[in-house]
Amino acid sequence: MPSVSTPEAAAPPLHPTPMIRRVAWAAALAAALGGTISAMVSGLAAAGAITAAEDAALLRATRDFADEIHEELLEAPEDDSPDERAHFARHHGPRTLQNLLVHEAEQIDLPGIQATVRTPHKHDTSPSRSLPPPVGSCADNASDPRFPRRECAVAFDAEGAVLVLSVIQPHRPHRPFWFAMAILSGTLSGVLVGGWASFVGARWVVRPIDALRERLDGIHTAMPSVEALDPPLPEVELEELRLAVVSLVARLGAALDTARTFASHAAHALRTPLTSLSAEIDLWAQDVERPPPPQRLRQQVDTLIALVHRLLALGTAEADLASTGVAIDLGELVMDTVAQRSATQRARLDVSTQEVTVRGDEHLLAIMLANGLDNALKFSTGSVHVHVHTDHTHARVDVVDHGPGLDPADAAHVFEPFFRSRTARSSNTPGHGIGLALIRHVADAHGGHADLERLDDDTTRLRITLPCWRPAPIPSGIHTNPETARAT
Amino acid sequence: MRLLFVDDAPEMRALAQRAFDPTHDTVRVAASCAEARVALRDELPEVLILDVALADGNGVVLCQELRGRDIDVPILLLTAHGDVGQRVAGLDAGADDFLTKPFAMAELRARIRALARRGPWTRPSLLRVGDVALDASARRAWRGGDEVPVTRREWAVLDLLLARRGDLVRREHILEAAWGEDTASARASLDTILSRLRRKLGSDVVETVRGQGHAIRLDP
Structure with missing residues (x-):
């Protein structure tokens, strides 16, 4: 089997990643x-809004508180009922500003509420020496780290005294932590949801590209047809790409047609002169009065005849021979093909066959099998195993040889017409690069396929697979059922 | 043998006349469909060799025309490998065998001899044997309404039996006509083919008279 190293094989391996x-x-x-x-933005905004709302509520409470204290200070003690007075004296003692503040603070349900009136020169009621927040605003007070406080200040009297209302806000110090958690969860969910959604989205975007690739896969290299690329695609960019490929495939098809027609015409033109030449040699050989023709002449003409047969077979238009052909016993055809080889070639062939019927054209199948055997004999030195077998759906002909092996770089090209591997050329192995192309062409025309597989370093298997014989539709006008036939 | 060789290439016609022994065989040649018709009017050959591509027409069409005029001489068509459709059309038109150009002279002589031995007989379009239907011209067979595969070798034997329309055909004659030789391997092949025909078409289709020959059992 052919083997070469191509320049492409030397390139570093590329690891493509999916788009x-x-x-x-x-x-x-x-x-x-x-x-x-x-x-971050929503967290900051939320934190700011919560703080502003809390401060506004606390400031309002502070103002109400200051008004309440003012009213109490302006009232005479007699304004209260005797019960109230007794209650105040029992719980708070004398009616001082400090006691009034404590008393009023008890009426408000806020955690750890403390009310103080602060002024540097007059009745300062605060135990702490720290500065109060500016009048009409709120600030943190972290003097006791266990009980973080928020305090708001309002003006208390004309001399500049301020009333400070202070409450414990136990969750306030944890806000930076929750803020960080919010950012982290935002990021994580962004990665997960965004990644998943974009993966799904990317697949959706790439789907038309995949569809176009599948259409391209449907183009037959031996017979490129633009019909596989129809219909037009709705995506503008891909439609432009499709049209470019359509144009390329059409030009390639035309070039291939020209080459094939030329080869076929050349072969047709050679048929009659070659028959005549071959017959002349035959007649010469039969003429007892002349010396026999040189053996080399006979061999050269036979080689030329075989080449013309191959070119003609390769020029056959693809037809659905699996449904229009006649019944052929593939095992028998293999035995006939083997019998036509020379004695030396037959000695190298190890054949096992069974009866398996296919439908097709016997001449084309015979030339296909002859090429399969000749190819294996040519590219190997030892024995060649030919095995015909079936799974009752497909008939298979395996031709296994032990030669230089199939170079993986060649595997994609060996079935192309006129492809010759570098070893085949450098070792002067005779051939025109038609054999395997012809095998695939004939197998394809019969609804089958041909594959060349490297079994190990020096073992190559050519496998020709053809559909088994199946009944074809009965032509109209033929009554095959005796009952109906008798009735008509 | 009396042969008529129709080919538009002069070198092929010259060759045909030289390739056969003039003491035993008479080879007439024709270069076109028109010449072939004139030659056939004078005398019918034992075998007609017809190239498909002729200057004034198609050999397949001429073949069909001759069969239409009840001319039942064996016809050998010369075709090309690429002409798959032509081979199918040729069978439909009533040709008996094919040879693809370029061919070896020995092969041509062998095919002509085989056809001459079989003698004139036009394949019937449809024959019935019990529940078996045989379309010998289209090379298709049915048993009980289902198509069965009959190969070229099997048809070669069937043709010989069908040509005698139920009469006994001697084994030696079948071997000579279909294999060209009466050897042990040819006899073994004939037995294989007969057993396959019985398997495919039914055990009572081909009758065997031990030591003499075979006959096909046709419906009355």
Whole structure:
């Protein structure tokens, strides 16, 4: 079997990555960045809004508190009922500003509430020496780290005294932590949801590209047809790409047609002169009065005849021979083909066959099998195993040889017409690169296929697979059922 | 043998006349469909060799025309490998065998001899044997309404039996006509083919008279 090393084989191996993954990664990063920023912005805004609302409520409470204290100070003790006076004296003692503040603070349901009136020169009621927040605003008071406080100040009298209302806000110090958690969860959910969504989205975006690739896969290299690329695609970019490929395939098809027609015409033109030449040699050989023709002449003409037969077979238009052909016993045809080889070639052939019927053209199948055997005999030195077998759906002919082996770089090309591997050329192995192309062409025309497989380093298997014989539709006008036939 | 060789290439016609022994065989040649018709009017050959591509028409069409005029001489068509459709059309038109150009002289002589031995007989379009239907011209067979595969070798034997329309055909004659030789391997092949025909078409289709020959059992 042919083996070469092509320049492409020397290139470093490329590890292609799916485009979907690239798109998904990019979108996941974008989503993570977006998630972080939006979590930060919304977190800051929420924290600010909560603080502002809490401060506004506390400031309002402070103002109400200051008004209440003012009213109490202006009232005479007699304004209260005797019960109230007794209650105040029992719980708070004398009716001082400090006691009034404690008494009024008890009426308000806020955690750890403390009310103080502060002024540097007059009745300062605060035990702490720290500065109060500016009048009409709120600030943190972290003097006792166990009980973080928020305090608001309002003006208390004309001399500049301020009333400070202070409450414990136990959750306030944890806010930075929850804020960080919000950013983190925003980022994470951005990555996960964004990554997943973009993966799904990328797949959706790439789907038309996949569809186009599948259509391209449907183009037959031996017979490129633009019909596989129909119908038009709705995506503008892909439709432009499709049209470019359609144009390329059409030009390739035309070039191939020209080459094939030329080869076929050349072969047709050679048929009659070659028959005549071959017959002349035959007649010369039969003429007892002349010396026999040189053996080399006979061999050269036979080689030329075989080449013309191959070119003609390769020029056959693809037809559905699996449904229009006649019944052929493939095992028998293999035995006939083997019998036509020379004695030396037959000695190298190890054949096992069974009866398996296919439908097709006997001449084309015979030339296909002859090429399969000749190819294996040519590219190997030892014995060649030919095995005909069936699974009752498909008939298979395996031709296994032990030669230089099939170079993986060649595997994709060996079935192309006129492809000659470098070893085949450098070792002067005779041939024109038609054999395997012809095998595939004939197998395809019969609804089957041909594959060349490397079993190990020096073992190559050519497997020709053909559909088994199946009944064809009965032509109209033929009554095969005796009952109906008798009735008509 | 009396042969008529129809080919538009002069070198092929010259060759045909030189390739056969003039003491035993008479070879007439024709270069076109028109010449072939004139030659056939004078005398019918034992075998007609017809190239498909002729200057004034198609050999397959001429073949069909001759069968239409009840001319039942064996016809050998000369075709090309690429002409798959032509081979199918040729069978439908009533040709008996094919040879693809380029061919070896020995092969041509062998095919002509085989056809001459079989003698004139036009394949019937449809024959019935019990529940078996045989379309010998289209090379298709049915048993009980289902198509069965009959190969070229099997048809070669069937043709010989069908040509005698139920009369006994001697084994030696079948071997000579279909294998060209009466050897042990040819006899073994004939037995294989007969057993396959019985398997495919039914055990009572081909009758065997021990030590003499075979006959096909046709419906009355």
